[in-house]
Amino acid sequence: MSAPRYTTSTAFLEALTEVGVRYVFANLGSDHPGLIEAYARARAEGTVDRFPELVICPHESVAFSAAQGYAQATGRIQAVLVHVECGTQNIGGMLHNAAKGRVPVLVFAGASPVTQHGEHTGSRDEFIQWVQDVHDQRGIVRGYTKYDYEIRVADNVKQIVHRAAQIAASEPAGPVYLVGAREVMEQRLEQAAADRPEYALDRYTPVEPAALAQGTLRRIGEALAGAARPVIVTSYLGRDQEAVPALVGLAERLGAPVIESVPMWLNFPADHPLHGGHQWNIPEHHPLLAAADVVLVLGSDVPWIPVRNGPGAGARVFVVDVDPLKEQMPLWHLPAELFARADLGIAARQLTGFLEEPGRLDAALVRERLAAAATARERRLRELTAREQPDPEVITPEYLLACLRAELATVDGETIVLTEAITNYLAVSEHLRRTRPGGLLGSGGGSLGWYAGAAIGVKLARPDALVVSVVGDGTYLFGVPASALWTARRYGVPSLTIILDNEGWQAPKVSALGVHPDGAAAEADDFGVGFAPGADLPAVAAAAGGALARTVTAPAELPAAVREAVQTVRSGRSAVLAARLPPVQP
Incomplete structure (x- = not known):
């Protein structure tokens, strides 16, 4: 290895640490050699602690929602690395959630190299770099970010990161987006140039909270x-x-x-x-x-x-x-x-x-x-309790949630529930009846699949807490569970996922009935929302993440199954428990 090499990428990673980023959740690509090299050099030199920890996530939506979950649990901005415009588009739904939920997340995407004849280190050398060159990469996200900018020179990269974090954390908080071409991220500079007094973090503090006049x-x-x-x-x-x-x-x-x-x-x-x-x-x-x-x-x-x-x-x-x-x-x-x-x-x-x-x-x-x-x-509590009584034939959401509530009451220490059950949002709120601030989190928006990455981020932020996600089967699939459970296993952050499995999308059916209660779809029960033939959803978690995987079809089995799943997670292994509800469309 040659002599120490301080580059734009080095200064960028230092700046992330300076603004409070603990983890960089990454899906790396051909636009990130400068960052990859900066991490490798720092590890070889024994100085990697000055950078945020790199968490590899094999899907961008998982990476983004993990950063969002950590920020929701702590209030501190976290960072995401995605691959040029393709990776940027893969975070679209999760970016929506952070924007609508007012959660600070910093996204960095590389950009296709801006030279093609070897003029600078990082110049184009792969065919994909022409294919991925688009007219307005930042415009892809501009409707959802508070700030977007391109890193154009090495010297002021810390100023740009500090300003982006300042904007992200100021209320109403939200995501920000930075891009940088390979050549720029490879540029060498003196550390003193990156640390000019004008760029100091204490000159980029978030706006102070306001009081009523x-x-x-x-x-x-x-x-x-x-x-x-x-x-x-x-x-x-x-x-x-x-x-x-x-x-x-x-x-x-x-x-x-x-x-x-x-x-x-x-x-x-x-x-x-x-x-x-x-x-x-x-x-x-x-x-x-x-x-x-x-x-x-x-x-x-x-x-x-x-x-x-x-x-x-x-x-x-x-x-x-x-x-x-x-x-x-x-x-x-x-x-x-x-x-x-x-x-x-x-x-x-x-x-x-x-x-x-x-x-x-x-x-x-x-x-x-x-x-x-x-x-x-x-x-009201008497009414809710009456709804929780078990049906001998079918599992109801209310009974399932009552079993989960009873089991969580036996857990010593902190429990955090992630709710993304869509048409059962109300049931989760009413029947889990959470009491501790921070003990219930949702995505903040309307794009499904947040729970899967968010569970990783929340567990990293609260390592001693029991993290439980309550989701529908559609939401479970949107979460890219294979990627999420693999990541959770690699980094030792187990969680419990409870699937309310009605073998379909209930929400579109409810919406259609709201507009056309006596229409043809209602008369024929023809909504195009069924998932038949049913899939073994927990098996995905077992194959990708070594999780306990179980599907329950009988109400009498639920209490023991929930107990087993909770105990499994507390022992250090993820668990996915699907409860079969009456199908959304026969």
Whole structure:
């Protein structure tokens, strides 16, 4: 090996470490020789600790969702390496999830070399480099990223990485995308040039979180204080785990129930008397929302569906959000009299402080609301328990989730559930009833398969936690399970996957019935959503990742099967348990 060689790639990897990246999840290609060489040299020199750890993922969607899962569990940006425009397109669905879920992820993709006659190190020498040269590679992702840029010279690569991370982490957070041609990533430079004072990380800190202005605080606080039936609606306040107890304090001070609408995070403890339930695509009105006279929307993209289950016409609505105008959603509106941009935890604490001022609240009215909420909560729990009773003939989602909840209750230490069960999202929320901030995570968006890589990232972030994914069979296949389970085995990050296997896509059928309840598809039960003949889905995990693989068809077998699967994962081996539900289409 020649003398130490400091290049753009070296400086790039150092910069990732500087911004807090612990892992680079990678699908390497012909555009990455500079990075491959930088890692190899650092390992040979014994200095590789100055770079993030490289995690090889044999599919880009797994790599990206692993980075997203780690960032969701820790709040810290992680990085992904993908191969030119082909790898970029393979992350498309997962990029959507991070963008819509406001999760910071830094993506670096190489670009086809910009010379073809050997003018520079890295010049074109493979046929594919002409085929993969496109007009606007960055444009592929521009609708989903907060920032995109090309590394054009070696000297300012750290400045570019520091700025990209600053933008990604500033609220509303989200993914960023960098590209660099092979020749640029191979350029040599002096380390002092890469570490100029102007490029220092402390000059690229994320934007500080915002508080409610005093006039805005007063307007919202006075409306809540004067309400007879206040309700709080949230979807992703739990992105900040410290905001959850702040919301609990506000709800208790006010005596207001909290509704979680399409939650992708645990926003409010499910066992709290003021938990007002969950709202997804249900066609009927939520009774608490329908009766509310003041509604505080505290971090939500879809607090209700206007044509289905919004609040009453006379309700006063106030929106507080890190992203109050949803500028990336072309068609969006809430009938609110006030929109405010603020950190959700700070806003909740401010409102609690305002309401604690003497004379702000009618204490008797608050006690009355608290008692009514507790009574309603007990009634709701009895209804849910009744749904969990086993059917002797078929496995129901409710019974399966009750068995899982009972088993997780016996686990010492932290458990984190990843939910991507689509038409059973509501059942997962209602029947697992998670209570600890950070204990329930969703993708944040609508592209399926996030769970598979996310389980890897979450387990790397929380190595002592039991990580459990609850998914549908369609979602399971979208996750590229062979790639994900192989990666999990290689890096020693086992998890449990529970498949609600109804042998098809339930969601398109539900959507079709919603628009055409009496149509030809409904009459003939002809929706084109069945997966017949059924596949042995867990066997994929056994073949690729050495996982425990089991399919259960009888309700009586479920408790023991769930127990075995949990114990297997706790012993250090992944497990995939499929439960056969009634088929979506006979």
